[in-house]
Amino acid sequence: MGETTIAGYDYGEVKPSPVTREELELLKRSVLFGPEDEAALRRAGEVLGGQVEDVLDVWYGFVGANPHLLAEFSTPEGEPVTAYLERVRGRFGQWIRDTCARPYDDAWLAYQEEIAERHTPEKKNKTDGVTSVPYVPLRYLIALIYPITATVRDFLAKGETPAADVDAMHEAWRKSVIMQVALWSRPYATALW
């Protein structure tokens, strides 16, 4: 999979998550995520696999068109950091594949916490050694659930799959993204998480 060539992608090499498997189980129940969703995500991975760059074009287009979002990839003075945008893009693409194909086990949970921290003052900018603003505001992390879930539908529909299965894949994608943002909110909310 060429994973080792993705700059700053440290799946399998990070500390364990403070979130337990039991807490993950309860989150799964809260978003109604079950074995059918896992299966649907595997199929979604097949459909999206060849379109990852196109999906990223849409998302990066959205970020680029919104100064309040581009700011998080920019210097504190507001100059976009191209190398930062590019390096994160590679990891974002891998995240699409991971969301569809990885088992949601301890290694996954550990990397969820890593992604969370990379959005906060704890770790933002460090992986890429860049000078940028210190954190991504939590409200935008939550808000982007909408574009990141709505925009995959067209790509899911490009496969040979019947409409009912596009629906199943799309719902599974929504559940997973919402659950991941819930996990990523942990270092923001700490004791109230």
Next chain:
Amino acid sequence: MGETTIAGYDYGEVKPSPVTREELELLKRSVLFGPEDEAALRRAGEVLGGQVEDVLDVWYGFVGANPHLLAEFSTPEGEPVTAYLERVRGRFGQWIRDTCARPYDDAWLAYQEEIAERHTPEKKNKTDGVTSVPYVPLRYLIALIYPITATVRDFLAKGETPAADVDAMHEAWRKSVIMQVALWSRPYATALW
């Protein structure tokens, strides 16, 4: 509208929100919420208006079936507080109507902050004078975006509306709920919001 008969419903009577209209504007852009969504929500209000109790039956059924959610309406020892569940139900029903029909102005923003705080140690339990756990964990607030958005579709589809309009109403509902949860995360994340 009989609003004054809803126990603990204080719309229009709470302090201004610390969130500015400009911040709200940027959140709207982040979830792609525009004038067509406002219009779609007005239509959704017409369709959902007569079904509010049925919608609440589904959501309360979900909460009741999940001990980790029912716990937030229970004593610290785990005994569900019936009066609490019932009083909040009235306000929850009104929230469905408000989400569809209210302008998202300063009064709305102020009540958003009030709803937020009522999920946190700041204000939970106080409105109803009950003894319950001190806060709703942020992760469940985010996770419930899924059931609260997925389950309205059947109700929206019960109107006389063509499928394309059901889609438009449903997307507007999703955007609004995600944006509201983003607003409600403020007292949880404070400086990182």
